[in-house]
Amino acid sequence: MSWLTRVRNSLPFVAKRETPDNLWVKCPRCHEMLFAKEYEENLSVCPRCDYHGRIGADARLGQILDSGFELLSEPVVQEDPLKFRDSKRYTDRLKQARASNPHRDAFQSGFGTIEGRRAVVGVQDFMFMGGSMGMAVGQAFCNGAARALKERCGFIVCTAAGGARMQEGILSLMQMPKATVMTRRLREAGLPYIVVLTDPTTGGVTASYAMLGDIHIAEPDALIGFAGQRVIQETIREQLPEGFQRSEYLHKHGMVDMVVHRKELRQTLAGVLDYLSPAKAA
Amino acid sequence: MISYLEFEKPVAELQTRIAELRAASQGDDVDISTELQRLETKSAELLASTYASLTPWQKTQVARHPSRPHFRDYVERMFSDFMPLGGDRLYGDDEAIMGGFATIGGRKVMLIGHEKGHDTQSRLRHNFGMGKPEGYRKAIRLMEMAGRFGLPVVTLVDTSGAFPGIEAEERGQAEAIARSTEACLALPVPMVAVIVGEGGSGGAVALASAERVLMFEHAVYSVISPEGCASILWRTAERAPQAAEAMKMTAQDLLGLGVIDRIVPEPMGGAHRDPAAATDALSLAITDELNQLVGRDPAELRRKREDRFLAIGVKG
Numbered sequence: 001m002s003w004l005t006r007v008r009n010s011l012p013f014v015a016k017r018e019t020p021d022n023l024w025v026k027c028p029r030c031h032e033m034l035f036a037k038e039y040e041e042n043l044s045v046c047p048r049c050d051y052h053g054r055i056g057a058d059a060r061l062g063q064i065l066d067s068g069f070e071l072l073s074e075p076v077v078q079e080d081p082l083k084f085r086d087s088k089r090y091t092d093r094l095k096q097a098r099a100s101n102p103h104r105d106a107f108q109s110g111f112g113t114i115e116g117r118r119a120v121v122g123v124q125d126f127m128f129m130g131g132s133m134g135m136a137v138g139q140a141f142c143n144g145a146a147r148a149l150k151e152r153c154g155f156i157v158c159t160a161a162g163g164a165r166m167q168e169g170i171l172s173l174m175q176m177p178k179a180t181v182m183t184r185r186l187r188e189a190g191l192p193y194i195v196v197l198t199d200p201t202t203g204g205v206t207a208s209y210a211m212l213g214d215i216h217i218a219e220p221d222a223l224i225g226f227a228g229q230r231v232i233q234e235t236i237r238e239q240l241p242e243g244f245q246r247s248e249y250l251h252k253h254g255m256v257d258m259v260v261h262r263k264e265l266r267q268t269l270a271g272v273l274d275y276l277s278p279a280k281a282a
Numbered sequence: 283m284i285s286y287l288e289f290e291k292p293v294a295e296l297q298t299r300i301a302e303l304r305a306a307s308q309g310d311d312v313d314i315s316t317e318l319q320r321l322e323t324k325s326a327e328l329l330a331s332t333y334a335s336l337t338p339w340q341k342t343q344v345a346r347h348p349s350r351p352h353f354r355d356y357v358e359r360m361f362s363d364f365m366p367l368g369g370d371r372l373y374g375d376d377e378a379i380m381g382g383f384a385t386i387g388g389r390k391v392m393l394i395g396h397e398k399g400h401d402t403q404s405r406l407r408h409n410f411g412m413g414k415p416e417g418y419r420k421a422i423r424l425m426e427m428a429g430r431f432g433l434p435v436v437t438l439v440d441t442s443g444a445f446p447g448i449e450a451e452e453r454g455q456a457e458a459i460a461r462s463t464e465a466c467l468a469l470p471v472p473m474v475a476v477i478v479g480e481g482g483s484g485g486a487v488a489l490a491s492a493e494r495v496l497m498f499e500h501a502v503y504s505v506i507s508p509e510g511c512a513s514i515l516w517r518t519a520e521r522a523p524q525a526a527e528a529m530k531m532t533a534q535d536l537l538g539l540g541v542i543d544r545i546v547p548e549p550m551g552g553a554h555r556d557p558a559a560a561t562d563a564l565s566l567a568i569t570d571e572l573n574q575l576v577g578r579d580p581a582e583l584r585r586k587r588e589d590r591f592l593a594i595g596v597k598g
Contacts, residue, residue: 077595081539082530086515135595142592164483164505166515169529170541171594173505176484177491178591180463204505206456207444207484208463226456226484227446231510235446245451253452 027051043262052219052262054199056101057108057123060158064121064266069112072120072147074104075139082169090167097129105136106161109144111151115270117277118153120144124160126200131161133205134168138175141209145182145193154192154273159210163203176208183212192276194269197224197247197256215272216256217265218247224256284555287343290332296325329551336500338532339523342508344500345479346442349554351561352411353380353397353438356478359561360568361386361393367424369416373453376417378409378445379489381424386436387569389576392428394421394489395438398479411480412445415458418488422458422465434472434572437489442507444485459488466491467587470580474571476546476564477501477533478553493587494571495541497533498564499548503541504531540594544571 025036030049039046043063044053061069084090098104106128111120122144124131131137141157148155164172186193195213199222206226218224225245233240243249247259260268286294300321307314336344344350357364361384368375381394398411428435444455466473466489475492481503490503497503504511508526509519516524536542546567553560575583 082528084528086525086528139595166506166511166529169505170503170531170536171539173483173487174541174591174594176460176487177463177467178594180460180467180491181588181591184464184467204484207459207488209460211454211457211460212464225451226444226459227451232446232448232451236448238448240448244448253454255454255457 028053045262050220050261052199052221054126054160056127057103057125060123061108061110061121063262064156064158064269065110065112065114065119066116069110069121072109072111072140072143074108075136075143077135077139080167081135081171082167084167084169086167093129093167101125101128103128105134105140106131107137107140107144109140109147111147114156114266114273117270117273118151119269119273120148120151120153120155122155122157124158124205126160126162126198129165131159131205132163132165132172133161133175134165134172135175137161137165138172138178141175141179142182145179145186148191149185149189152189152191154194154276155186156194156196156269157209157213158196158198159201159205160198161201161203161205163205173204176204179209180212183209187214192273194272194276196265196269197250198222200224202226202228202245211255214276217268217272218250218256218259219262219265220247220259222247224250285347285349287340287347289336289340289343290329293325293329293332296321296328300325326550333500333551337523338502338526338529338535339508341500341532342480342502342522342526344552344554345498345502347552347554348400350479351553351557352400352440352479353395354400355557356395356438356561356564357384357393359558360565364393368420370419370423372419373416376409376414376420377407378411378413378441379417379421381420383433384436386565387572389569389572390433391572392424392433392435393438394424394435395478396441396485396489398440409445411441412443413441413485413488414445414447414450415453415455418444418455418458418462421489422462425462425465425469429468429470432471434474434576435466435469435492436568436572437473437475437492439475439477439481439486439490439503440479441482441485442480443482444488456484459484462488463491467584467591469587470583472572472575472578472583473587474568474575476568477503477542478564482507491587491591493583493590494543494575496544496546496567496571497536497542498546498553498560499533500552501533502526502531503533503536504529540590 027046029051109122197218364384366382384393396411399405399408473492475490477497508522511525512521513519549556549559
């Protein structure tokens with residue numbers, strides 16, 4: 001039994017699963033039924049249509065870093081300082097998110113090597129409250145950057161978020177300058193800061209650390225933008241162009257350096273690190 | 283003629299009665315001055331008590347009031363010899379974000395801010411204060427220049443948010459905002475930011491990542507508009523008043539959270555009722571802040587700015 005099933009079954013308010021763990025997954029794009037294990041072995045990319053599925057922090061770290069990396073501990077931040085409540089309490093939403101995720105919030109970092117090159121890799125997990133940037137995410141980003149500064153190695157961040165975490169109000173907005181303080185420090189220290197934009201990266205995350213990299217790499221067909229498409233449509237009342245706010249569109253408009261298939265991501269990162277090694281900058 | 287907000291109706295009704303009474307007594311021998319005096323006092327008291335306990339949603343409406351002073355008004359009243367500077371040297375000039383040399387209290391500064399416009403024509407020209415990438419890139423250019431020539435930077439923030447549009451996305455709205463925030467943080471000169479009306483999300487923070495952040499008494503500053511927040515979390519924009527309450531977006535709340543440093547008092551009934559008094563208070567506050575910052579070491583200024591943001595969220 002996986003930890004997920006264990007947690008799920010121990011929750012009184014979630015119906016117990018009658019069937020065993022799902023053996024099959026359906027590709028959200030081409031609707032092909034895929035054998036879960038094969039899909040995972042294919043880095044959660046659909047073998048038929050190349051759809052790049054959303055993956056959690058652990059899977060992503062495992063795909064990029066060599067085995068044996070160190071997972072950085074999660075920061076302790078103020079929790080629910082606004083006592084926020086919409087249809088649900090924010091604390092309940094957090095509880096719920098934690099019940100179905102191995103981590104306490106949406107940003108994890110690992111320190112290790114990528115094909116032998118030292119690096120800190122930070123990953124935002126869309127599955128945890130839409131990857132939204134609150135104080136925990138902001139602090140985890142800063143801790144990852146601080147570790148890279150200490151180790152004098154590059155900092156790679158895989159972004160995925162709907163934007164700022166509304167339940168933390170203005171404090172989530174303040175994570176934009178906060179994270180930017182650290183990207184500036186990396187720059188001043190001559191250390192590479194590389195952003196991997198994954199599906200989806202929008203709002204305040206895009207408008208801060210996701211767009212401040214030395215190198216911007218996007219996964220194919222990822223949604224990347226500042227404003228939400230519905231908001232844009234309601235504002236301008238025009239049809240949005242095809243492929244709008246997708247990786248290839250951003251590449252065409254000069255916002256990302258390259259669009260890279262997940263299978264080549266690790267190799268590409270290693271290659272970039274070779275050119276931007278701190279020794280050269282020092 | 284002042285336009286009254288929904289929640290000011292009782293005050294509006296009293297004022298109408300006063301006006302009617304005045305008109306009716308014209309040429310009459312009956313002395314109504316005592317009655318007028320009584321009504322005026324009552325009206326003033328009502329206004330005072332209304333404004334003493336505005337809800338966050340009511341404050342949002344005050345902050346958006348069409349007659350509230352804007353960048354242009356502050357420039358005229360508060361700064362002498364404003365010399366507007368235009369263009370980002372890359373694409374164009376965005377009039378939603380204005381900037382240029384200005385003098386306040388005898389001190390030369392770089393002044394940057396959002397301008398919403400005051401009538402249909404000027405609102406269109408200024409795009410309702412919603413900046414595009416070229417606007418933020420102009421701000422970056424001006425901030426960097428200010429840094430090189432030792433001019434303190436003063437920003438007046440008043441925007442519902444950065445412009446959400448196709449061409450803004452194509453030209454890198456997100457990147458422009460991120461770089462503008464970065465430019466604030468990199469300044470070797472003092473920076474004082476004032477949220478004068480609406481501080482809407484990334485479009486505001488891009489001009490407000492300063493070591494001293496001031497806010498007008500009835501201004502609002504938030505991660506998303508109350509309507510936007512309500513439509514996402516409650517699935518209807520009609521819950522905006524609740525969203526405004528939940529997000530803690532008033533100057534009083536934000537001072538408590540350590541997000542802003544100082545509240546600039548507004549005249550009774552809001553800045554739009556007495557722009558001259560509002561401007562005087564703002565001028566005094568900005569001058570005072572600059573006096574305390576000018577002459578400090580660039581590294582110390584940067585450190586002060588960085589520390590304020592790094593501290594947010596840290597448990598303690």
